Amino acid sequence: MENVLNASSLRYGLQERLIVDGFELSLNKGEMLSIVGPNGSGKSTILRLLSRLLAPKQGAVMLEGEDIARMDTKRVARKLTMLPQTQDHLLDLTVLDLVKQGRHPHLKWFEECRGEHLSIVEWAVEMMDLGDMRFRSLYTLSGGERQRAWIAMALAQLPQTLLLDEPTTYLDISHQIEIMELIRHLNAELHMTIVMVLHDLNQASRYSDRMIAVKDGKIARSGTPEQLFEPSFFREVFQIEASVRMEDGVPVYMPSGSSRTFPPMKKWGGQAIQSNKKAGNAHEAIG
Amino acid sequence: MKDPKATRRYLVLIVFIGLLLAALLYGMMMGSVPVPAKEVWHALFDRTDSEARQIVWNLRLPRLLTGLLVGICLSMSGAFMQGVFRNPLADPGIIGVTAGAGLAAVTIMILFPEKMAYLPIAAFLGAVAATIVIYAVAWKGGAPTGRLILAGVAINSLLGAAMTALMILNSEKVQSVLPWMSGSLNGRSWPHFETIAPYAAIGIVASFFLVKHANMLMLGDEVAKLLGGRVERSRMLVVLVSTFMAGAAISVSGMIGFVGLVVPHIVRLLVGGNYKILLPVSALGGGILVVAADTAARSWFDPMEFPVGILLALLGAPFFLYLLRGGLRGWKTS
Numbered sequence: 001m002e003n004v005l006n007a008s009s010l011r012y013g014l015q016e017r018l019i020v021d022g023f024e025l026s027l028n029k030g031e032m033l034s035i036v037g038p039n040g041s042g043k044s045t046i047l048r049l050l051s052r053l054l055a056p057k058q059g060a061v062m063l064e065g066e067d068i069a070r071m072d073t074k075r076v077a078r079k080l081t082m083l084p085q086t087q088d089h090l091l092d093l094t095v096l097d098l099v100k101q102g103r104h105p106h107l108k109w110f111e112e113c114r115g116e117h118l119s120i121v122e123w124a125v126e127m128m129d130l131g132d133m134r135f136r137s138l139y140t141l142s143g144g145e146r147q148r149a150w151i152a153m154a155l156a157q158l159p160q161t162l163l164l165d166e167p168t169t170y171l172d173i174s175h176q177i178e179i180m181e182l183i184r185h186l187n188a189e190l191h192m193t194i195v196m197v198l199h200d201l202n203q204a205s206r207y208s209d210r211m212i213a214v215k216d217g218k219i220a221r222s223g224t225p226e227q228l229f230e231p232s233f234f235r236e237v238f239q240i241e242a243s244v245r246m247e248d249g250v251p252v253y254m255p256s257g258s259s260r261t262f263p264p265m266k267k268w269g270g271q272a273i274q275s276n277k278k279a280g281n282a283h284e285a286i287g
Numbered sequence: 288m289k290d291p292k293a294t295r296r297y298l299v300l301i302v303f304i305g306l307l308l309a310a311l312l313y314g315m316m317m318g319s320v321p322v323p324a325k326e327v328w329h330a331l332f333d334r335t336d337s338e339a340r341q342i343v344w345n346l347r348l349p350r351l352l353t354g355l356l357v358g359i360c361l362s363m364s365g366a367f368m369q370g371v372f373r374n375p376l377a378d379p380g381i382i383g384v385t386a387g388a389g390l391a392a393v394t395i396m397i398l399f400p401e402k403m404a405y406l407p408i409a410a411f412l413g414a415v416a417a418t419i420v421i422y423a424v425a426w427k428g429g430a431p432t433g434r435l436i437l438a439g440v441a442i443n444s445l446l447g448a449a450m451t452a453l454m455i456l457n458s459e460k461v462q463s464v465l466p467w468m469s470g471s472l473n474g475r476s477w478p479h480f481e482t483i484a485p486y487a488a489i490g491i492v493a494s495f496f497l498v499k500h501a502n503m504l505m506l507g508d509e510v511a512k513l514l515g516g517r518v519e520r521s522r523m524l525v526v527l528v529s530t531f532m533a534g535a536a537i538s539v540s541g542m543i544g545f546v547g548l549v550v551p552h553i554v555r556l557l558v559g560g561n562y563k564i565l566l567p568v569s570a571l572g573g574g575i576l577v578v579a580a581d582t583a584a585r586s587w588f589d590p591m592e593f594p595v596g597i598l599l600a601l602l603g604a605p606f607f608l609y610l611l612r613g614g615l616r617g618w619k620t621s
Contacts, residue, residue: 098506
């Protein structure tokens, strides 16, 4: 299998604290990989290192055998791109103008987005079902529509490798599944290699060939969803108790509790709170 | 499918060109000696020695054209700043243009009044120098916008303090500084126009090469990098050209504020945020505003003359607040 993206012993940190401590990756063309892990485990940082938004303190990222840090910016952008987490900046820009930006790495500095470039933009717009909104301004769209517009921009770049940072967070479930199906479609039809950071573990299981679980900047577990999904995995990485079963050939989990035990409750003032008014007073006294 | 707003954008462009021509004509007609439109035409195109030609050609036209360039430069500069800093409050003042030009100009006016002829060039150099200092202070392997803004605030207050100190120590000369401080086109003539014209021309031409850069920076540093943009280089270029234009404008007109802030916001409401159209329409809008406001400042209060900068702030601030109540397009203001 053709290897597209490689990372060896990546280390990254601010001052002394390491956020990413020895991340390894060997990604094959056409693979769908998800990176999962608790909050603050370094997932997004890993994605930023892989997309060259951050430079590692140690280690290197190789894109098709070339050190990504030494490659021309535009050349990287023609092969690989990332969709950062939901964009909350409300731009007064039409969907079409945004998606056109995706052609930037393919255009020379004097070139306008015309001809074939424009057909690719239109393709990306249709792909994301944004045809009716192409002249709408971004700030008039709903969160889901806006997310689709940003994905369309990344698509217009026609990257061989697409990194996605929590592409479904903030979306309702119907949009989440729509986006995940679309990512799978891109992977199946265009053989686009996909790396995504996901919070929903069942979605990760359903939509990836391989999963990497990160904890404290280190790889905790990695393998196929079948290999990973077992009670001890959820306990070690996420501190939750969970049962696992197979559904339609895909392992799914159901949490049954937290592995953490809570400290005993204190009764403020030595007695149970009696009335709302007193409760208010008690809070004031504390805070 | 056609862009339903495309027609509107062309319409806005045509209306703005019309308004600008009307403002220029109005400016040539109005004043202590009114000149009818027909005579304006003769004065412009017949090389006679009439009184009308004297007034129109030697007095009003150069002042109008200077105002036009000042307006164009300030509003284009403001449009760039708001995009680069992704901040609705950004204007050329944020990176020290106003404070740098101000300190240099006040130094000349108070300490070296015999060198008044060098005032525009000193103000321009002051503006550029202040920007370079702010950029250098903010630079640490790159200059992100947040650090540029903070460095700008610090350097601006430093320069402002120096300027105030200079004025307090020489309070008897402050009177001569005031019109410049509030922005005025009083007595501007062909030499002033010739001073600003080459800088403005360079700035305007350079601006149109920066449209792509500005459009990309607007999306944020991360996205711009992912699109293959060289963010630091683009930002520096755009800031430099903005400084250049705003510095050129302030050096002949004094501290005219508000144009760079208000005009791009109004234009955004009309044509959207794509720099390809935002920039030329902002240029026209700035030109119209300064030309019209200066004509009003000069003729409505006859025989008094009002500094155009004050009039702009008096009219601009309430209008800006009105816009703000409706929510500025593309910015989180609610």
